[in-house]
Amino acid sequence: MRLRGRKGIREDIERQKELVVLNAKDYKGKWAELFGNNNPIHAELGMGKGRFISEMSKKYPDINFIGVDMYDELIRKASEKAKIAHEIHTEEESESESVANIPNLKLMLFNIEHIEEAFAEGELERVYLNFSDPWPKKKHARRRLTHPGFVAKYQQILNANGEIHLKTDSQSLFEFSLNSFADMGLRMRNISLNLHAEGFHPDHVMTEYETKFATKGMNIHRCEVVIGQDVLAAHLDQLNKAKAE
Numbered sequence: 001m002r003l004r005g006r007k008g009i010r011e012d013i014e015r016q017k018e019l020v021v022l023n024a025k026d027y028k029g030k031w032a033e034l035f036g037n038n039n040p041i042h043a044e045l046g047m048g049k050g051r052f053i054s055e056m057s058k059k060y061p062d063i064n065f066i067g068v069d070m071y072d073e074l075i076r077k078a079s080e081k082a083k084i085a086h087e088i089h090t091e092e093e094s095e096s097e098s099v100a101n102i103p104n105l106k107l108m109l110f111n112i113e114h115i116e117e118a119f120a121e122g123e124l125e126r127v128y129l130n131f132s133d134p135w136p137k138k139k140h141a142r143r144r145l146t147h148p149g150f151v152a153k154y155q156q157i158l159n160a161n162g163e164i165h166l167k168t169d170s171q172s173l174f175e176f177s178l179n180s181f182a183d184m185g186l187r188m189r190n191i192s193l194n195l196h197a198e199g200f201h202p203d204h205v206m207t208e209y210e211t212k213f214a215t216k217g218m219n220i221h222r223c224e225v226v227i228g229q230d231v232l233a234a235h236l237d238q239l240n241k242a243k244a245e
Helices: 009-015 031-035 051-059 072-085 092-097 112-117 138-143 148-157 171-183 208-215 229-244
Strands: 041-045 064-069 105-109 124-130 158-168 187-192 221-226
Touching: 009 072, 031 041, 031 064, 041 051, 051 064, 051 072, 051 105, 051 124, 064 072, 072 105, 112 148, 124 148, 148 158, 148 171, 158 171, 158 229, 171 187, 171 221, 187 229, 221 229
Parallel strands: 041 064, 041 124, 064 105, 124 158
Antiparallel strands: 158 221, 187 221
């Protein structure tokens, strides 16, 4: 995937020090310090243009959000989405110099392949995988973000309440993911083969791809993967109570 960005894109994102993190490894184990609080941290891996993470950060101010992508152009686009979502207005003539100070949102330029180098053990509470590249060829299976190699890294950086939330329009990726989670002995819940079958829920934050695909009538697949010990215990307790009833 190659993206063509406008001239000066790196300089643009470098100016946005309050929002954009270019040296993620320096904050490993220190993200709470960077945010200035001990609120839960949720990260979207492969955020694309940033609509989802921007809207989530506005909707849930008591949660810290990190949008991760490896392309300068997508970081720039996400910064624009963040300003729109949080209604940060700038003068037209100084727009390129503007700085968005959104306390609970950071945009991180980083390659997800090495995600364990950016976060310490148990530093995150939730990982979002939204419409990740399905890498349909079998020889590229290891590149899928739900391959056991990646999932093992998520397990490492997620805390006792840790979860993975997956959404995709790709049936093949979804089937691969469910098998991957099951083979690793992980519990899943809220599995849906057609998330919007009964219409769009007003509280549901959608990505750009999700809006595009869902409005065309394409099925959106979703599931939550229970990772942390505390959330797993709560999940099993809930299941046991349901059986008892």
